[in-house]
Amino acid sequence: MAWDVEGTKHRIYQAALAEFAAHGPDGTTVDRIAKRAQVNRERVYNYFGDKSALFSAVIRSELDKIAQAVPLTITRTTDLAEFAGRTFDYQRAHPDLARLVLWEGLSDTGTVPDELTRTELYTGKANAVAAAQQAGLIDDTLDPAHLMFLIIALSSYWSAAPQIARMLSGTDAQDATETAQRRAAVVHAARQLATPRPKPTT
Amino acid sequence: MAWDVEGTKHRIYQAALAEFAAHGPDGTTVDRIAKRAQVNRERVYNYFGDKSALFSAVIRSELDKIAQAVPLTITRTTDLAEFAGRTFDYQRAHPDLARLVLWEGLSDTGTVPDELTRTELYTGKANAVAAAQQAGLIDDTLDPAHLMFLIIALSSYWSAAPQIARMLSGTDAQDATETAQRRAAVVHAARQLATPRPKPTT
DNA sequence: GTCTACTCCAACAACAACGTTGTTGTTGGT
DNA sequence: ACCAACAACAACGTTGTTGTTGGAGTAGAC
Numbered sequence: 001m002a003w004d005v006e007g008t009k010h011r012i013y014q015a016a017l018a019e020f021a022a023h024g025p026d027g028t029t030v031d032r033i034a035k036r037a038q039v040n041r042e043r044v045y046n047y048f049g050d051k052s053a054l055f056s057a058v059i060r061s062e063l064d065k066i067a068q069a070v071p072l073t074i075t076r077t078t079d080l081a082e083f084a085g086r087t088f089d090y091q092r093a094h095p096d097l098a099r100l101v102l103w104e105g106l107s108d109t110g111t112v113p114d115e116l117t118r119t120e121l122y123t124g125k126a127n128a129v130a131a132a133q134q135a136g137l138i139d140d141t142l143d144p145a146h147l148m149f150l151i152i153a154l155s156s157y158w159s160a161a162p163q164i165a166r167m168l169s170g171t172d173a174q175d176a177t178e179t180a181q182r183r184a185a186v187v188h189a190a191r192q193l194a195t196p197r198p199k200p201t202t
Numbered sequence: 203m204a205w206d207v208e209g210t211k212h213r214i215y216q217a218a219l220a221e222f223a224a225h226g227p228d229g230t231t232v233d234r235i236a237k238r239a240q241v242n243r244e245r246v247y248n249y250f251g252d253k254s255a256l257f258s259a260v261i262r263s264e265l266d267k268i269a270q271a272v273p274l275t276i277t278r279t280t281d282l283a284e285f286a287g288r289t290f291d292y293q294r295a296h297p298d299l300a301r302l303v304l305w306e307g308l309s310d311t312g313t314v315p316d317e318l319t320r321t322e323l324y325t326g327k328a329n330a331v332a333a334a335q336q337a338g339l340i341d342d343t344l345d346p347a348h349l350m351f352l353i354i355a356l357s358s359y360w361s362a363a364p365q366i367a368r369m370l371s372g373t374d375a376q377d378a379t380e381t382a383q384r385r386a387a388v389v390h391a392a393r394q395l396a397t398p399r400p401k402p403t404t
Numbered sequence: 405g406t407c408t409a410c411t412c413c414a415a416c417a418a419c420a421a422c423g424t425t426g427t428t429g430t431t432g433g434t
Numbered sequence: 435a436c437c438a439a440c441a442a443c444a445a446c447g448t449t450g451t452t453g454t455t456g457g458a459g460t461a462g463a464c
Contacts (some may be wrong), residue, residue, distance in 0.1 A: 027228040029452085042454080103308060106301060122369045142389060143383060145369075151387070153360075153363075156355075158364060160304060160359075163303075163314045185349070185351075187394055189344070243442050244425090253423095411461095412457105415454105418451105418453090423449100426445090427442100
């Protein structure tokens with residue numbers, strides 16, 4: 001077994017994922033991908049086509065993973081807060097994917113690939129919230145989609161804007177206790193938003 | 203008046219803002235900036251130094267603007283929620299800024315230009331929150347910096363991740379009533395986080 | 405053994421972007 | 435009127451990246 005085609009492809013894929021996540025589509029060079037994969041650059045073109053095709057291949061494959069990673073089912077009031085915590089955890093554990101999605105979003109010019117599938121994913125979550133609101137488990141002041149979006153914002157912005165998190169907290173994101181506090185803040189905030197409240201008398 | 207130096211600088215600045223926001227530091231070319239500003243490329247280098255210096259200048263200036271446009275002083279419990287609302291408004295009016303911050307976050311390699319100045323800006327806001335917490339105006343469950351960060355996240359993520367907002371709400375961001383609802387959601391959420399609560403008996 | 409198909413690599417041309425330099429023309433002061 | 439300083443621009447050399455090509459070596463079929 002002198003040749004290991006599948007292995008080579010896989011190494012290229014992994015290298016591409018890392019490089020794209022680190023530097024984005026424009027900041028990444030095919031040469032660096034090849035170097036990292038310990039492969040000749042020509043292999044990249046031969047196996048994956050040009051750079052943008054490789055980027056598409058990577059992002060599609062990774063999005064499939066992200067979709068199934070953090071499911072949401074609400075049977076208790078605290079489930080939404082836990083969802084926020086798990087989303088936070090997921091972003092911490094897979095910073096590459098989070099960054100990839102962000103890059104895609106920024107490069108976005110109107111429509112995103114697989115928009116239909118992903119829309120269903122989100123509306124599914126929104127529907128879960130809506131059902132829980134009708135069941136009285138979740139505060140129904142806000143539109144379910146808006147509430148869902150705010151939950152995602154709370155959980156995601158730490159990874160999306162790490163420089164702001166750093167400047168505000170003064171602490172490095174690597175610090176374990178800081179991370180724990182951030183997570184606790186997210187969960188607490190989500191719970192505040194989710195817990196049903198009596199209507200204000202204003 | 204044959205020459206309009208300030209005007210030229212300003213045109214370059216505006217062009218750079220638009221290009222950087224659209225394509226990010228790596229995706230932007232100095233030549234396109236010059237073309238858009240209807241200026242020779244050399245002027246860019248003469249006035250602003252190299253590309254990264256220009257990017258720094260743009261992001262710093264834009265952050266100064268939002269800091270002055272949306273100040274934060276807390277004398278009532280609802281002030282924090284109003285701050286969130288005004289931040290949301292500002293981001294809507296200047297969507298380039300949110301994208302700029304995200305680009306910077308993605309390109310972030312440990313330290314950001316003007317990190318010291320900007321850190322002071324943020325800690326100033328965090329201190330305002332801390333003081334208000336001690337005065338009993340703001341709920342003190344969360345660390346002031348973390349609370350401040352969550353407020354910013356709530357207000358900014360709509361502009362930062364428009365594709366997610368679009369997929370979740372199903373509505374276009376141009377829709378006036380949708381925008382109003384989003385703003386209301388942000389303000390409501392901020393108020394939920396800010397309002398002092400008795401400690402849970404758990 | 406030989407043939408075909410495939411992997412792998414070094415080298416190449418084409419191009420795009422960077423940052424600089426040299427020149428022309430304009431301004432405002434003396 | 436003259437001059438120094440400066441705005442404006444075209445053109446340049448350099449560097450880095452892209453995508454391709456031709457050749458050398460290897461595996462398995464017949």
